[in-house]
Amino acid sequence: MAGLEVLFASAAPAITCAQDALVCFLHWEVVTHGYYGLGAGDQPGPNDKKSELLPAEWNNNKDLYVLRYESKDGSRKLLVKAVTVENSMIINVLEHGSQQVSDLTLNLNDYIDSEHLVDFHRYF
Template sequence: MKMAGLELLYSSVASQIVSANDAIVCYLHWCMIDNDFKCVGYGENVPTNETDVKKSELLPRDWNTSQDCYTLRYQPNSNHDNYLLKAIPIDGTLLVHLMRLKDEKVCNLSIDVNNYVNSQHLNNYESVFKNLDELHEKFETEIISDLRKQDSKTSKGSSTLIDERLPGNQQGYRPYANDPLRAGPPRRPHAERQPEWGEPNNPLDIGTGDLDPFHPGGTGMFMDPMRAGFPRGGIPDPSAGIPGRLPRGAVPPGARFDPFGPPGHGPDSAYRSGPDPDHLPPPGYDDMFG
């Protein structure tokens, strides 16, 4: 296959190449350029200011200073996503990792250096490489194709999420039928829901029901004399729940009074309705008195 530009690239750094690993890294750099990437520097530190980034087809200065780990940064021609290419030599094998920094997606490639480089001809482009077609296919399959597959999965996942939303793509709401995490019945969209608790007309009125048993809005007492067995609007019987009746004046008028027992069950009580035997049943309780 044609390797347009590889000879020019290799010749520009031939004097810097001191090992077979250098030759492979130079070739990997050309593969990135051939796939519409540009090199933006050496090392892992990514500039925070985009104006400091200069895209180039050339290898950066000091690209092979460390023979233990090669680290090059790239960006596509179409955007400013940062990619980190690392090549680590281990016992004649070069382990290559390409990672997209924004989501840490990684593609890997293992290269047996002696299969693709003649170490005796490092400074001669005509003789330094061998089996380049095979190496190029490995790079395209295990790096570029794998990267595109990951991009395709990400795009497909995003489109699936959009399709599951309401018409008009209302954010944050998914139909009940497509939500495996919802245990209860489907809820209406926020726009259709009514507030469960109304705002008081007078903020100073909050808590008045706990202080005034005859408050028109209802009281906070658990045993409410206006609701527990007494006809609404009637006068509570202060002797409810005890034998006989309390003497007149035993309970000051208007005082908060909680009955001594279940209201409406005294022997002389005129109120026989009493509380519901199923008062506050547990959730799901079968009403045996119904």
């Protein structure tokens, strides 16, 4: 999982719960599939920039994470929303051009070991 440990190291101080850890992993998945992160929230902001790192304020709301992405060639944009419901996370991905929506529901306890959030080798 090249790059995930580096991303985790940069995000680790902000990871305080299982939801944060799962969103960090999801971000890594999107980036490794040819996208840059643009920013957090539904709308573009003045501080948006293409980056492989998680944007500032990416985890301000532990119940709703909203991240925007653009493909490296600029041809596609994604809006990713992850909603926490009890011990689950519902993830919706909207592709702007086609308006196609994909969704996935994950049980946080099946993927994240909340007892070891500070140890990369044990939390996934």
